[in-house]
Amino acid sequence: MTNPTAAELTGRPRADALRAEITRLAAELAQDGTPPRLAVVVATEDEPTAWYVRSIARAAARTGIACDTVRLPADASPEQIRERLSELGADPTVHGVILQTPLPEGSVAAELADAIAPEKDVDGANPLSLGRLAAGLPAFAPATAEAVVQLLDAHGVVVAGRTVAVVGRSTVVGKPLAHLLLDRDATVTVCHSRTVGLPAVTAAADIVVAAAGRPGLITAEHVKPGAVVVDVGTNPTPDGGLVGDVDAAAVGAKAAALSPVPGGVGPITTALLLRHTVRAAARVL
Numbered sequence: 545m546t547n548p549t550a551a552e553l554t555g556r557p558r559a560d561a562l563r564a565e566i567t568r569l570a571a572e573l574a575q576d577g578t579p580p581r582l583a584v585v586v587a588t589e590d591e592p593t594a595w596y597v598r599s600i601a602r603a604a605a606r607t608g609i610a611c612d613t614v615r616l617p618a619d620a621s622p623e624q625i626r627e628r629l630s631e632l633g634a635d636p637t638v639h640g641v642i643l644q645t646p647l648p649e650g651s652v653a654a655e656l657a658d659a660i661a662p663e664k665d666v667d668g669a670n671p672l673s674l675g676r677l678a679a680g681l682p683a684f685a686p687a688t689a690e691a692v693v694q695l696l697d698a699h700g701v702v703v704a705g706r707t708v709a710v711v712g713r714s715t716v717v718g719k720p721l722a723h724l725l726l727d728r729d730a731t732v733t734v735c736h737s738r739t740v741g742l743p744a745v746t747a748a749a750d751i752v753v754a755a756a757g758r759p760g761l762i763t764a765e766h767v768k769p770g771a772v773v774v775d776v777g778t779n780p781t782p783d784g785g786l787v788g789d790v791d792a793a794a795v796g797a798k799a800a801a802l803s804p805v806p807g808g809v810g811p812i813t814t815a816l817l818l819r820h821t822v823r824a825a826a827r828v829l
């Protein structure tokens with residue numbers, strides 16, 4: 545629970561609004577003979593991943609999007625994964641393709657993502673999508689990165705002219721988010737595990753985005769009074785729950801606003817994967 549002194553940046557209202565729009569578009573597409581379909585390629589038996597994929601499938605079903613879980617063995621080779629991605633690229637009934645991580649040993653998502661057809665790359669994983677994003681050209685952005693911007697927008701947080709510290713530099717979250725924020729005229733600092741003096745760097749920022757996958761990494765000393773804090777982290781707890789990267793009690797007492805985990809970035813991320821899928825089906829970026 546977020547401390548009551550900080551406003552709660554919940555993602556649910558924006559996710560609900562997106563879902564309503566997606567449901568309408570999916571119905572129109574189906575009526576026009578193009579029922580939207582998403583394929584999620586899974587090559588792991590990891591239970592949190594299975595839970596996440598089920599949650600995408602449930603959300604898809606609620607909006608009228610077909611969602612196939614395409615299972616490969618947990619010891620699938622990179623060649624097998626690449627071949628399956630190419631087949632999905634060639635299948636005209638499939639509009640969106642996601643390569644779910646973790647992958648089997650020996651397979652690296654970033655090295656396989658170029659096998660996802662760019663026009664079906666609804667989680668912005670193909671290097672072509674990332675390159676276009678960096679160049680300021682139309683592309684599907686990784687859904688989590690875009691979800692952070694949508695969450696801030698939904699709560700009226702202005703990023704133009706403000707300083708943002710992004711903690712994490714992955715190609716899934718940190719790097720694409722930096723580009724999206726730069727496009728919105730923010731001044732962005734990207735931090736990582738080799739950043740020296742992280743608390744001082746983040747405490748200088750108006751907005752802090754934590755995307756490191758380290759529970760409790762961001763404490764009160766990392767945040768200036770009145771800052772806005774977005775917690776992207778989703779770290780499983782032994783009792784089957786989820787916690788973010790932010791010490792919510794300590795930071796909530798100091799920040800102006802903090803996103804909860806779960807219920808912040810996550811619901812918007814799922815909705816954006818579906819929005820990208822209907823856009824891919826409609827051939828609109």
Ligand code: NAP
Nearest residue numbers: 688712713714717736737738755756757776777778810813
């Ligand atoms: P990742 O690939 O493991 O990247 C983590 C990043 O955090 C790396 O850049 C790493 O630095 C940095 N980092 C790690 N420890 C740090 C520390 N002590 N101080 C500063 N930086 C540190 O993870 P990811 O895929 O980007 O995911 C990040 C988090 O977001 C995870 O908890 C993940 O579960 C969550 N996530 C949530 C959603 C959602 O929808 N809510 C979606 C995707 C991911 P180096 O580069 O130096 O190693």
